[in-house]
Amino acid sequence: MSGDKFKEFIRANRELIENKLAEHLPVSSASASERLNQAITYAVFSGGKRLRAYLTLIASRLAGASERQGLALACAMEFIHTSSLILDDLPAMDDAYLRRNRPALHIAFDQGVAILAALALLNEAYALIGSCADGPRGVKNLPKLLRETTQCIGNSGMVGGQAAELFLSGSPADETSLTSRELKTTGLMQLMMTGGAIVAGSPEKERVALARFGECLGKAYQIFDDFNDHKATGKCVGQDVRHRRPSALAVFDQEESFALAQGLITSGRQALEVFGNVAEAELMRSACDYIVAYFEVPTRVARSHTL
Ligand code: GRG
Numbered sequence: 296m297s298g299d300k301f302k303e304f305i306r307a308n309r310e311l312i313e314n315k316l317a318e319h320l321p322v323s324s325a326s327a328s329e330r331l332n333q334a335i336t337y338a339v340f341s342g343g344k345r346l347r348a349y350l351t352l353i354a355s356r357l358a359g360a361s362e363r364q365g366l367a368l369a370c371a372m373e374f375i376h377t378s379s380l381i382l383d384d385l386p387a388m389d390d391a392y393l394r395r396n397r398p399a400l401h402i403a404f405d406q407g408v409a410i411l412a413a414l415a416l417l418n419e420a421y422a423l424i425g426s427c428a429d430g431p432r433g434v435k436n437l438p439k440l441l442r443e444t445t446q447c448i449g450n451s452g453m454v455g456g457q458a459a460e461l462f463l464s465g466s467p468a469d470e471t472s473l474t475s476r477e478l479k480t481t482g483l484m485q486l487m488m489t490g491g492a493i494v495a496g497s498p499e500k501e502r503v504a505l506a507r508f509g510e511c512l513g514k515a516y517q518i519f520d521d522f523n524d525h526k527a528t529g530k531c532v533g534q535d536v537r538h539r540r541p542s543a544l545a546v547f548d549q550e551e552s553f554a555l556a557q558g559l560i561t562s563g564r565q566a567l568e569v570f571g572n573v574a575e576a577e578l579m580r581s582a583c584d585y586i587v588a589y590f591e592v593p594t595r596v597a598r599s600h601t602l
Contacts (some may be wrong), residue, residue, distance in 0.1 A: 315370050381409050
């Protein structure tokens with residue numbers, strides 16, 4: 296139950312993912328771009344767990360996307376994630392000085408470079424997503440993939456969720472504000488799960504199941520992350536409290552939050568039933584166990600939760 300299969304997958308694929316990220320790193324050869332290149336390297340190779348890359352690769356394989364498409368999507372998701380962390384840490388957003396146990400990018404370099412590095416990574420992510428148009432199916436499905444991408448990243452996804460977090464801070468939090476704010480995390484998790492299925496032209500039933508899994512996992516992940524706000528995990532401690540963010544802890548007590556997150560994980564696992572016991576579906580289930588163990592969630596009876 297501690298995610299051993301997923302841990303083994305990480306061990307087996309770590310080098311592959313790190314090499315692919317290095318290969319696709321958007322380094323500039325323009326004059327005087329060394330500092331930008333250093334900042335991009337600093338941000339991407341700074342000890343992140345790479346969960347988004349691994350989960351994307353598994354979901355893409357599960358959906359029948361080619362290995363090349365799966366790896367391109369995996370790198371794209373990790374670049375989007377890194378870009379969002381850089382922007383999130385800026386003084387105008389979370390005003391955080393620490394990320395992954397090191398100075399945040401805008402502290403290690405400066406705000407201008409940090410913003411450009413975030414843009415370069417986001418831009419490269421779109422190029423990687425565009426590169427999934429190989430083969431007749433890829434070409435046909437690319438417009439749909441781009442639509443899904445812009446929705447998951449834009450105002451109905453990460454950008455919208457971050458805006459809700461900023462603008463609802465200080466107001467009394469409730470379940471509605473939490474639902475808006477969690478888009479900052481669920482948006483990307485949904486895209487990670489559906490990207491491969493869209494490009495591979497998977498049956499609607501499978502794509503919907505993957506989207507549901509991503510949504511449930513994203514919501515649970517955000518709740519777990521909220522719980523880490525007061526722990527020293529390599530980020531600034533107590534940011535949600537300091538900014539009076541609409542976090543799970545502002546609405547539920549600890550027991551309720553864990554039960555809610557556990558219930559979401561259970562719903563996500565149920566969504567995967569459409570795939571039976573194929574190896575990649577088992578890996579996704581194992582990833583759920585890994586995440587629950589990583590966040591040291593106490594074992595409790597899961598409360599059923601309807602979205
Ligand atoms: C479109 C790039 C872009 C940004 C949109 C700034 C922003 C607007 C959104 C912020 C999204 C955000 C930072 C959500 C938090 C997600 C989260 C729980 C991060 C922590 O993930 P881990 O623990 O991190 O997996 P590591 O360090 O392991 O990669």
